[in-house]
Amino acid sequence: MRQKLIPFFVLILLITILFTYFNNSKAQDINIIYNNENVNEKLDPLEIEGEILVRASSLAEIFDLELRWIHHLNTLELKADEIEIKMMQHSPLMQIGNQTRVTSTGLLDIEGSKYIPFQPLLEGLGFLIEFEVEDKNFKINQPSTVIQEIRWADDKQEIIVEMDELSPYRIKNTAEPEKLVLEIEDAVLSDEFEDNVSDKNFYVRFNRVENETALQMSIVSRYPIPFHRDGNVSEGEGRLKLSFLPTIDNIIWQDNRLQILGNGDLGDPEMFYLDNPQRLVLDFPQVMVTEFEKEALEAPFIDDISVSQFSHDPLIMRVVLEIEEDKYFNRVYNGEKDRLVFQTVEETRLYNLTQDSRSIIFETDREVAPDIFTLQDPARLVVDLFNTERSKGIPDQKAVKNDLVKQIRTSRFQDDRVRIVVDLEDITGFNMIQSSRNGFFQYEIMLSNGVRDIFIEDGDNYTDVQVALEGKARYEIEEHRAGQEIEIIIWGLDDIPEQTQPELKGLVNDIEITQLDDERSSILLHMDDYKDFEVNSIEKDEIISLSFSDREIAAGERVVIIDPGHGGFDPGAVGPSGLTEKEVALDISLKIYEFISDRVDDVVLTRTEDKFISLRERVRMANQKEEGVFVSIHANASTRSNSEGTETFIAPNSGTPSLILARDIHKELVAGIGLTNRGIKRDNFYVIRNTEMPAVLVEVAFLSNPHEESLLSTDRFRQDAAEAIGRGIIKYFEED
Template sequence: MSVLNNKKIIISFVLIFTFLIINTASAQNTIFFNSKDITSEIKTVSREGELLIRARDLAELLDADLTWRPALKSLEMESQSVTIKMMANSRYIQIGNDALRTKAGLQLIKNQAYIPLVKSIEAFGYLLEYQRDNEELYIFQPETTINGVSWQEDGNQLQIKMDEITPYRVLHSEDGTEIIIEIDKAEINQEFSDNISNNNYYLKVVNVPDRALLRLIIKSRTPIPFQIDGGIYEHEDSLVLTFLPQLKDIRINKNNLLSVEATGKIPDARTKYFSDTKKMVIDIPSVVIGNFDLDIEDNSLIKDIKVTQHDLDPVVLRIEATMANGDIFKPLQRKENNILTFKPGQRSEISNLEYAEGSFSFTSSSALNPELFLLETPPRLVMNLYHVNRGKGILDKVEIDNNLIKNIRTARFDEQTVRIVADLEELTGYNFVEEQKNGLYYYTVNLENKFAKIETEDNQDYQYLDILMDSKAVYEVKKFNYPHRIVVDFQNTLNNLDKLGEFEKTSLIKDIRNSNYQLEGKEVTRLVFELNEYYSHKVQSYAEGHGIKIALAKEYFKDEEERKKEIGRHLIVVDAGHGGFDPGAIGINGLEEKVPNLAIAKQIAALLASENQDVLLTRSSDEFHSLQKRVKFANQRKADIFVSIHANSFNNSHTGGVETYYNQSSNNQNRFLAEKIHDKLGRNLGLIDRGIKDSNFYVIKYTKMPSALIEVGFLSNPKEEQFLKTKVFQKKAASLIVDGILDYLEENGGK
C-alpha cells in the first residue's frame, strides 16, 4: 500500500472521528438537573465538539447573577462565592484566579451568549455523569463532602470522614498493591488534608467528572493486607477500611522466650507439635506476612524458622519452627494483644478422664496435638499424647458397660508419650473436639452413635415412630411442608440403616430416606420421613435418652383461612440486593445482578401480601441503599423476618446452583428460617443444591430479627444467567421462597 493511500486513510479516520464527536454532542437530547428533565427548559448547541448552553438558562438554573458587557463582549456569572468570566472569541474560561482552556469558548449565536456547559457547571462545583448508551447527561449537586482520610487503631484502620455516606465501592488490584474507593456524588472539602501518605502508602484523589464520582486511590510498594469481604464497614458518617495486621517480628531472647509480634491485634493461634520431625507449627488466623524481622541466630533450641502465608481464604499465617533436640514450646498467658509468647520445656498435664454416653473427655494445661487411630483386632481406639504427664483423675483403667465401649485404659507408652486406649465393642467412627476456657484445654472424643431399630405402632389417635439408638442421641426434629415431611438430624451418628432391614410403610408414612448432610460445618445423619398426610406431631425421649418417639396425629382438618389465622400477621422486610450505582455481579452476557434481585423481591412481596402478611421492600426501584441503611430500615420497623435476595458469581462458568446463608445466633432462628426457605429452593428450583451456610454478611449479621440471604443462581453460569432473566424463573424462585417463609411462620412465627 502506498504512502499516499496511508495518508488518505488517516485523514479519513480523523474526519470520521471528529464527526462522531460533534454528532455525539449534537445528539445529546436529554439533560437532567438534580434528577429533573430540563431538556425542554434550556437551549443548547454543539460547537467544535463541545456542548454549549445559553448563558441566561444556566444562570436561572443556578440562581446565579449574570452580567453582560456588550462593549467588551464579555460575560461574568457569580453563584455562591464562585465567579466565572468569559469573552467572545476566546477559548478560555476564568475561574477566580485560574484560567481553563475549552474547545469552543463563548459563542454568540443570534445575539445570545452560549458557554461550555460542562466546564461552566463544574466550575460551580456540580458533578456530571454522561450515559452514552442513553445519550443522557446528568447534572448533580454533590450529596456529600469528603472531609479527611486518616489512620486509626495503630495503622490498621483507615477512616474516610464524610458528611453522609453515598453509594460507594471498593476495588482491589490483582497484585494487591492498590485499593480504589469510588464514592458517588462526592466532592473534596477545600480544607481536606492527606493524613495517610507515608513511607509505605500514597494517596491520590481523582475526580471522575463523566461519572459523577471521586476516586481515592491508595497505593503501596507491597500488597495491602485488605479483604474486600468484611474489610469495610460503615460507622456513623464514615467509611472504615480494616487492614489485617502484618507480621512484624519473630525473636527469641536470652531466657529462651519465643515471641511473635504483629502490627495489630493477633487472634489466638493454633499450635501443633510433630515429634517425628521435631517441628512446632504455629497457625495464626487473620495475619499476613508483611516485612518482618527474624532474630533466632545462635539459639541452642531452635535450628530454623520458616514463615509462609499458609492460606488466603481464610487468611492464615504459618510459622514452622524446627527444634534442635525436640523441645516443645508452650504458649504463655498473653499480656499484649499484638504479641504471642512461648516458653520451652513445659510438659502439659492431663487430668480428669471421664466417660459419658458415647464419649470420653479429659483436660490439659496447654494445647495438644494428639495422634488418633483405630486398630481392628481387638477393636480399639488409640490416642497418643506427646510431651505430657498424667495428673489428677487419670486412672489406669475406667470400666464401662454399654453397647459402644468396654473400658478405657491409660499408660505411659514411652518417655515422651502417654497413651489412652478405648476398648470398643466393635469398630466405629469418632470425632475429636477441642475447647479452650479459662486457660485450660478441654478435649472430647465422641464415638459415633448407631441406630438400633426403627419401628412404628398405632393407637386410635396417633401413629408412633420409634427410633432407638445404641447410646444417648443428640438430635433435632423438624417439620417441612409441601410435601409434608418429618426430618430428624442426628449428630455424630454412623449411618447403619442398611443393616436394619426394610422399613415398614404405614398409612401416614409413605417412605423413609437417609443421607449425610452438612449442617453448620458438621456432618449430620439425616432421616427424612415422607408423609401421606400431616395434621400435627409431638416428640418425646425415652430409654434414658437413647430413644425418640414421634407421635403423628391421625386427624385434624385445617382449611386455608384457619391456616392463615394460625400463622398470624407478620411484618416481613424483603431486601433486593445492590441497585442504582451498584450493579452487583455482572453476568457473562451482561445481566446485572440488581435487575433479577429486584424482580424476585417484588414477586415475593406480592405473594406474601396475598397471604395476609405485611411486606416492606428496602428498595422498590433501581436505587442504591447502603448496607447500613438496609439494616437500619428493618430494625427500626421491628420486622419479624428479613430476607435478602442476591445472585452469585464465580470465576468458573460451570459453577452453578442455589444456596442460602444465615448468621448463627443463640436461638437458632436464623438457621431455622434458612432451612425452611432452602428446603423449597433446593428441592424444586431445578438448580444444584449447594446447601445452607453460616456467614457474616452485613445484612444478616446486624438485623435483629430472623434473617436469611439467598443466592438464587450464578450469573457467571450462562445457563443460569438466562434463567435469571426470565419472568417464569423469577416467579418460581419467589414462590418457593414464600413457601419457605410461610412454612417457618407456621411452625415458629405463629406461636
C-alpha cells in the first residue's frame, strides 16, 4: 500500500516543482519590444509574483544607463541623464529620483545576475509602456508629446491644453455630465506643467490609461460641464481647444437697468412671474451655470437674485429675481447677444369693465396698448393688457346675454398681464376707440361684423366685385332673373351704412343694399349682360369676391396657367451657395408671364409671391379654368453635384396634347439655354397628374450643380429660359 503511494507522491512533487518553476519564470510567452525590436533575448524577462523582472545589466545596456553594484550596501544603482534609481536587495522599494515606488518582488539575484522589475523602473525614467494583452507584448515607447499647461481661454468659453505637438486624442463618453474625459496618446506631463483650470468649481486630474500609453485627462466640475459631447474639440498649433457653451459672467444694475452679462450668445430667455413673494423668472435654454461671482446688487426693487441650473436635459439655466410687489420688467432689445437688458415698467390698473349690446368698454390709469385678437372653437375675443392688474371692482366672470356676446371673463395671465376673454356667439370683426378723461384712459372695443367696403374693379373684359367684411361671415350667392341679378346674402352683419355704396362700373349697373331680417343682409347686383361668373372666395370668408367676364372663353382660346414651384416655408431644392428653387421658379414664371401675356388670351399664375400653396390648391386653381395649358416651373436637384441638364415631365396617363406641349417647350428650352438634354419623362407628379388639361412640369436646370446654380442666379439666364418656355407654349397654340 505504502509502496504504491510513493510514485504518486513523486508525481505530485514533480508537478508541484514544474508548476512552481513555470509559474516563476514562465515568461517565454511575453515579448518586450523597444524601438520596434524584440529585446526579449537580451533582457531575459521572468515573471515572478505578477512582476516582470529583467536582467539589470542588459537593461542598462539597451537603455544607456550607468549601472553600479554597491557591494557593502547590497544596492544596485542605475543612472540616466538626470535620474538616479536605487534598489536594495531583498527590499521591495525602488527609489526613483526623490520618489519611492513599491514593487512586489524587489531586486532578485538569480544565478548570479541581478534582476529588477522593469515596468516601474522604465516608467520612472519617463518611458511609456503599452501592454497588448492578446499577444502579451510590452511595447516601450518614448513619449511623443509633453503637456505644458491647461488653461481657460480669455472668454472662459474654451479650455486650452498646451502641448509640444499634437498627438492623437479622443473624447471618452462618460455618463456623468460633471465629468469630461479626454485621452491623449503617448503624452506625458511636463515637469513644469501648470494647471490653471482647477479652482473651486473645476478639478483637473491626469491618469495613465492601464496597459496603454495614453494619458487620460479628467476634468471634474461641481456642475455639469457645458461641453458639447458630440465633439467640440478643435486643434491649434500644439494645442487642443475644448469649446464650452455660454455661461453668465455677472448680473449688474447699471443705467437704471438690469443687465445680465454672458461670455457668449445667451439666447432668448423665457420670462415669467411668480407670486408670494413676487419673483421674475428668466429661463435660459442652452446656458450653463459655472463659476459666477454674484455681487451684491445695488438695485432698487430687487431684493435677491439666485442663479441655478434648473434642468440638465434640456439644459436650462434659471435666474430668479425677487422683486417688490407690483414691479415688472420688460426686456429691452439692444441687439447684443451677450448682454441682456431689462427695465422696470410701472403697473397699470384696470377699472370699470362694462359692455353694451355691441361693445366692451374698460378704463386704465395709464395708457396701454391692448393686444386684441380672436380665437376659434369656441369663438372668442381676447384682449391682453400687459403689466396690468385688475382693480377690486373687476369680476372674474360676468354673464352677458346679447346677440354677440355670451359672457366676459377676466384673469391674471402669465403673471404679467390681464387677459379679458369675451366669449362670442360667432367670430366677428372689431374696432377699438381710445379716449381719455380726468387722467384715465378709456377703451371701447366695438364688436361688429360690418361691411368695411364694397369695391368694383373694371378690367378689359371682366368686372370684379368684392365685399370686404370686418370678420368672417357665412354667405350665399343667388342668381335671379336668368342671372341678370346676382344676390349676395350675408349672415350676422350690422346695418350696412349708406356710404358703402360703391361707384358703379363695368358690368355692374346698380347695387341695392337691404336688411332682409334680423340675421341676413342682402347686396343685390344688377348686371349688364355677362357671359360667365365665378366666386373666388371660400365658404366663410372676410372678403367675398365675385368675378364677371363679359365673354366666354371660346374653344381654341389661349389660356396658360403658370405654376411656380414651392414657396413660403417650402424652399424646394437649395443650391450649394444657398439659391432656392422657390425664388428661381417664381422669377422665371413671372418672366414667362411678361413674355406671353400679350400673345395669349389669358395667363394665370398660381402664385405671385413667396407664399406656400399646397399642390392640391394649385390643381384646384388650374381646374377652375375650363380651357388652357398648365406649365409648372421648377429647378432640379440630386445628391451628386455633377447631375446636370434640363428635363420635362408629363403624367403617365396624359394624352397626346400633353406630350406635344412637352415637346414644344422642351425643344425650345434645350436650344435656348444649351444645357444637357435629359429628355422628356413620364411620372406621377401631383400637379400634372391631377390637372384636367395638357400639363407639363419643367425642370430648367440643376440647382445642386454649382455651375448650373450660378447660371440660375443670373437674370440673363432666367430671361433666356423664360422666353424659351414662352416660345414653346406659343408654338403649341399655333400648331393647334
